[in-house]
Amino acid sequence: MRSYNKGFKLYIVQLICVLTLGLYQLEWGSWQIETNILSLLPTSSHQQDAAKAKTALFQQANQRVTVAISGERSIAAYRELAEVIKTFDGIEYQEIKLPEISDVIAFYAPYRDSVLTPNYQQLLSSSLALNDFVIGQLTQISNPFVSGSLAIAPRLNLADFLYNGLSSLQSFDTEQGIITVTQQNKTYYIMPIKVDVDGFSVKQTQLFSQQLQDQFARIEQRFQVDLLYSGVLFHTAESSKQAEYEMSTFGVISLLAVLLMILVVFRSAVPVNLAVGVLVIALVYGLTAVVTFFDQLHLLTLVFAVTLIGVVIDYCFHAFVSINENGGLKSIRTALFLGFFTTALGYAALIFSPLILLGQVAVFMIFGLLGALLTVLFLLPSLPLKKPIRVQPVIWQITGKLQSVLLCLNAKRMVISFLLIVILGVTVAVDEVNFNDDIRLLNSSPAALINNEIAMAKLMGYQHSQRIVITAPDSEALLQRQETLLAKLAQQDGLKVKSIGSLLPSVARQQQSNDLLHAADLQQRFSPGLASLGLTDSVDAFKPLTLAAFNEGPLQQLAELYIYQYENKYALWVETSGTPLNTELISWIQEQNDISIDDKPGEVSAALTKYRHALLILFAGAVLVVAIVLCIRFGLYNGLLGLLPILLSAGSALLLTQALLGHLNIFNLLAVLLILALAIDYVIFYQEHSLRRHTVLAITLSAISSALVFGVLALSVTPAVQSFGLTVMLGILFVFILAPLSAPKVTEHNDLEKHRYGHVHE
Amino acid sequence: MAKLLRILGLTLLLSARVNATELSPSINSLAQFNPLTVATGTFVQNKFFTVLKNPISSTGNIYFDQKLGFIWETTQPIYSAMILKQDGLYSVDHLQQVKRIKNAGSIAAILMNAISGDVATLSKEFTLSENNKNQCVQLTPKNEVIAKVMRVIELCGSGTVEHLVLFETSGNRTEIDVTLSAINQLPEAARAQLQ
Numbered sequence: 013m014r015s016y017n018k019g020f021k022l023y024i025v026q027l028i029c030v031l032t033l034g035l036y037q038l039e040w041g042s043w044q045i046e047t048n049i050l051s052l053l054p055t056s057s058h059q060q061d062a063a064k065a066k067t068a069l070f071q072q073a074n075q076r077v078t079v080a081i082s083g084e085r086s087i088a089a090y091r092e093l094a095e096v097i098k099t100f101d102g103i104e105y106q107e108i109k110l111p112e113i114s115d116v117i118a119f120y121a122p123y124r125d126s127v128l129t130p131n132y133q134q135l136l137s138s139s140l141a142l143n144d145f146v147i148g149q150l151t152q153i154s155n156p157f158v159s160g161s162l163a164i165a166p167r168l169n170l171a172d173f174l175y176n177g178l179s180s181l182q183s184f185d186t187e188q189g190i191i192t193v194t195q196q197n198k199t200y201y202i203m204p205i206k207v208d209v210d211g212f213s214v215k216q217t218q219l220f221s222q223q224l225q226d227q228f229a230r231i232e233q234r235f236q237v238d239l240l241y242s243g244v245l246f247h248t249a250e251s252s253k254q255a256e257y258e259m260s261t262f263g264v265i266s267l268l269a270v271l272l273m274i275l276v277v278f279r280s281a282v283p284v285n286l287a288v289g290v291l292v293i294a295l296v297y298g299l300t301a302v303v304t305f306f307d308q309l310h311l312l313t314l315v316f317a318v319t320l321i322g323v324v325i326d327y328c329f330h331a332f333v334s335i336n337e338n339g340g341l342k343s344i345r346t347a348l349f350l351g352f353f354t355t356a357l358g359y360a361a362l363i364f365s366p367l368i369l370l371g372q373v374a375v376f377m378i379f380g381l382l383g384a385l386l387t388v389l390f391l392l393p394s395l396p397l398k399k400p401i402r403v404q405p406v407i408w409q410i411t412g413k414l415q416s417v418l419l420c421l422n423a424k425r426m427v428i429s430f431l432l433i434v435i436l437g438v439t440v441a442v443d444e445v446n447f448n449d450d451i452r453l454l455n456s457s458p459a460a461l462i463n464n465e466i467a468m469a470k471l472m473g474y475q476h477s478q479r480i481v482i483t484a485p486d487s488e489a490l491l492q493r494q495e496t497l498l499a500k501l502a503q504q505d506g507l508k509v510k511s512i513g514s515l516l517p518s519v520a521r522q523q524q525s526n527d528l529l530h531a532a533d534l535q536q537r538f539s540p541g542l543a544s545l546g547l548t549d550s551v552d553a554f555k556p557l558t559l560a561a562f563n564e565g566p567l568q569q570l571a572e573l574y575i576y577q578y579e580n581k582y583a584l585w586v587e588t589s590g591t592p593l594n595t596e597l598i599s600w601i602q603e604q605n606d607i608s609i610d611d612k613p614g615e616v617s618a619a620l621t622k623y624r625h626a627l628l629i630l631f632a633g634a635v636l637v638v639a640i641v642l643c644i645r646f647g648l649y650n651g652l653l654g655l656l657p658i659l660l661s662a663g664s665a666l667l668l669t670q671a672l673l674g675h676l677n678i679f680n681l682l683a684v685l686l687i688l689a690l691a692i693d694y695v696i697f698y699q700e701h702s703l704r705r706h707t708v709l710a711i712t713l714s715a716i717s718s719a720l721v722f723g724v725l726a727l728s729v730t731p732a733v734q735s736f737g738l739t740v741m742l743g744i745l746f747v748f749i750l751a752p753l754s755a756p757k758v759t760e761h762n763d764l765e766k767h768r769y770g771h772v773h774e
Numbered sequence: 775m776a777k778l779l780r781i782l783g784l785t786l787l788l789s790a791r792v793n794a795t796e797l798s799p800s801i802n803s804l805a806q807f808n809p810l811t812v813a814t815g816t817f818v819q820n821k822f823f824t825v826l827k828n829p830i831s832s833t834g835n836i837y838f839d840q841k842l843g844f845i846w847e848t849t850q851p852i853y854s855a856m857i858l859k860q861d862g863l864y865s866v867d868h869l870q871q872v873k874r875i876k877n878a879g880s881i882a883a884i885l886m887n888a889i890s891g892d893v894a895t896l897s898k899e900f901t902l903s904e905n906n907k908n909q910c911v912q913l914t915p916k917n918e919v920i921a922k923v924m925r926v927i928e929l930c931g932s933g934t935v936e937h938l939v940l941f942e943t944s945g946n947r948t949e950i951d952v953t954l955s956a957i958n959q960l961p962e963a964a965r966a967q968l969q
Contacts, residue, residue: 113922114944147852148867148868150830151830151854152854153940156943159944185862188899546828547826
């Protein structure tokens with residue numbers, strides 16, 4: 013019976029633990045898959061409160077789909093689409109439900125003398141003005157607010173308040189109960205649809221999107237109408253479809269390419285099977301760690317995680333090349349450990365990054381590589397292999413030639429390094445490093461969907477619309493701050509403002525209104541008008557309308573739309589449109605801690621800039637860690653010599669990427685950190701084993717496989733993934749050429765071989 | 775089975791006849807007014823509020839052109855105007871302050887169609903019935919939005935609409951006497967307001 017060593021037994025125990033945890037997370041874990049790229053980005057750090065409030069207030073926006081139908085048979089098309097949508101589970105046609113005017117008036121009756129419009133306040137100074145106002149209102153051909161409230165509020169301040177309050181919140185006309193927008197003599201019939209997109213699978217998003225798009229196409233054809241649609245749903249469905257496609261395609265292509273290479277080199281299926289086994293274990297480790305540490309697993313994390321294949325295969329190649337040679341796996345154990353340790357340290361810096369994506373990728377890679385390392389070191393040597401893994405002689409011959417070339421390069425390393433430094437320096441001086449953090453450059457939605465969004469924004473008048481969010485510890489403070497903001501906004505001409513303040517003033521403002529009415533009543537300002545109507549009425553004592561009371565009334569849906577309570581705090585939003593906010597207003601808002609403009613693309617771009625700077629600091633930190641590790645292990649001179657190709661490769665990759673793409677972004681910097689991690693492995697192996705054929709072969713195979721994997725990512729249509737892949741691929745090529753420069757000199761190399769293994773390898 | 779189908783067929787035929795008989799007043803009503811396309815005139819309006827002893831009276835001018843729009847101009851006791859243009863409904867108060875009124879365009883369009891006697895267009899939004907007592911046409915809104923405000927509109931007159939009564943859901947009513955004359959083109963000032 014075969015006896016197993018302690019390391020192997022421990023390996024099996026921990027493998028079982030990881031598999032059990034993985035199965036538990038798969039079956040009972042609370043994690044879910046996330047597809048929105050913006051969800052990966054940090055919330056506005058200086059206003060965490062505002063960010064939370066915005067998420068709470070605008071979460072419904074992600075569920076909204078808007079359809080605009082135009083053409084001769086628009087109404088018939090609209091009705092049929094509405095009927096079909098009613099039959100879909102999870103998709104809801106949101107019919108306009110207007111509250112009964114009589115209910116609204118009855119609700120406000122107890123507060124009738126606490127509400128005034130600014131215009132009515134101005135009238136209070138003159139009996140004549142008040143009388144003219146009342147007569148003007150009463151002679152209107154039809155004003156349901158006047159008709160309905162005359163009996164309970166004959167001063168008509170309530171009718172004026174409700175009419176103006178509701179009108180200011182109403183953006184659109186209606187026809188036969190349908191919202192309409194007229195643009196260039198063409199009427200568009202607007203259908204709001206709500207899609208239940210909370211916590212369901214990616215497949216369901218795609219299903220909803222497909223269901224709706226099929227119906228839109230059918231309705232367009234059947235009724236010969238033009239149909240425009242917009243909504244986050246369609247972008248999510250498209251991007252998730254694209255990510256899934258890329259993940260499966262790229263994953264399969266890179267895996268097949270790498271496996272083919274193994275077959276060519278070793279002419280045996282054993283290394284293929286072993287490599288697949290190590291990869292599977294690495295993936296299980298990586299995924300288990302991510303779903304354990306994070307509530308969400310982003311699809312983009314999985315796309316980036318394809319790179320794990322390249323690094324894991326690197327370990328496998330070192331193991332396969334050395335397993336049946338002198339010293340076996342023990343000879344590379346130190347280099348593997350050191351490589352993993354330094355790489356993990358590099359990634360560990362990312363865990364503390366505020367970008368969730370970086371954190372997820374780092375955790376996935378660290379734990380995936382740990383799984384691969386443990387498997388290579390403890391499982392592979394214990395496996396009973398019928399046939400030893402041997403490199404084909406022809407491969408050794410090719411490696412020998414490559415080794416000669418690398419030795420030549422190594423002999424001229426000072427010249428090559430100097431030349432590269434000069435070239436990089438001149439390039440940077442001539443063509444400045446150009447970073448562009450605009451999030452819109454990373455948008456991968458199809459042009460048709462983006463055009464639809466633009467057309468819908470124009471139609472609905474959202475082009476210059478902005479949402480301003482206010483947060484406060486209580487509802488009264490919230491409403492008072494809103495009134496301060498509204499007063500500021502009123503100073504800009506042409507600005508249209510929508511806010512709940514037109515129907516729910518603060519208690520302080522209501523008290524002030526009540527006081528004004530009392531004062532005007534005492535001065536007999538209402539008496540002539542009331543007398544001419546044959547009516548008498550006195551001003552009520554103050555009774556405040558609170559948010560709690562408002563929430564119990566017929567306009568509760570409006571309160572829900574504009575005001576949100578979260579974590580014992582309150583938030584509301586005010587919408588401006590018609591013209592962009594002027595610089596004075598923007599500056600004023602930026603000075604307020606509790607008021608902020610909701611500008612997601614702007615905020616994300618600003619966040620990207622901020623975190624790009626943070627990444628540069630992290631990058632410097634990682635370089636320092638690597639330098640320390642290398643200097644400790646190999647001495648100051650060799651340590652710095654090892655650092656040189658790493659830095660030169662990263663710099664060259666970045667500059668070449670800029671030359672190809674025109675600019676750099678945060679994902680190129682992320683790629684640099686990965687280049688660093690991969691390059692460390694190569695440099696450590698060259699430093700540990702010099703330019704031995706085994707090392708050259710293992711690193712060559714690793715570099716080819718990594719370049720294949722990352723080269724595939726450069727073909728992605730997602731700009732973030734594409735720029736990442738391109739930089740890493742270029743970086744790997746540079747590292748492959750430059751890392752051998754750090755190896756000990758040829759004479760030293762032979763001495764080293766003799767010293768370590770008692771002979772010089774052929 | 776064949777018998778059952780025959781009975782069903784007969785029932786459908788009878789019900790169709792009944793429906794045709796029910797529709798006949800509407801068809802008669804349609805012939806009652808000759809729709810005006812361009813017209814001008816005056817009105818006298820009396821609003822009867824349930825809480826007031828006396829009606830609130832007002833007078834003014836009407837201008838309409840089916841292609842351009844509609845002006846309802848109150849001159850007495852205080853100036854105000856309601857202007858329905860192609861791009862929406864506007865109100866002007868006695869201080870000449872102009873306001874765009876959202877979501878009331880359909881009510882204004884109904885008023886224009888009612889005054890012009892365009893019963894055919896009104897029949898899309900209203901159920902028509904004839905009041906045999908006073909030879910008037912009664913319009914009951916089909917649309918829920920309009921029904922929240924207006925219970926019934928009564929149009930009376932011969933040839934053109936001469937008397938109009940709006941019965942509101944609140945119980946109040948508005949009686950309007952209209953004198954209209956067809957013209958070829960609206961006065962320049964009115965055209966300018968509608969463009």
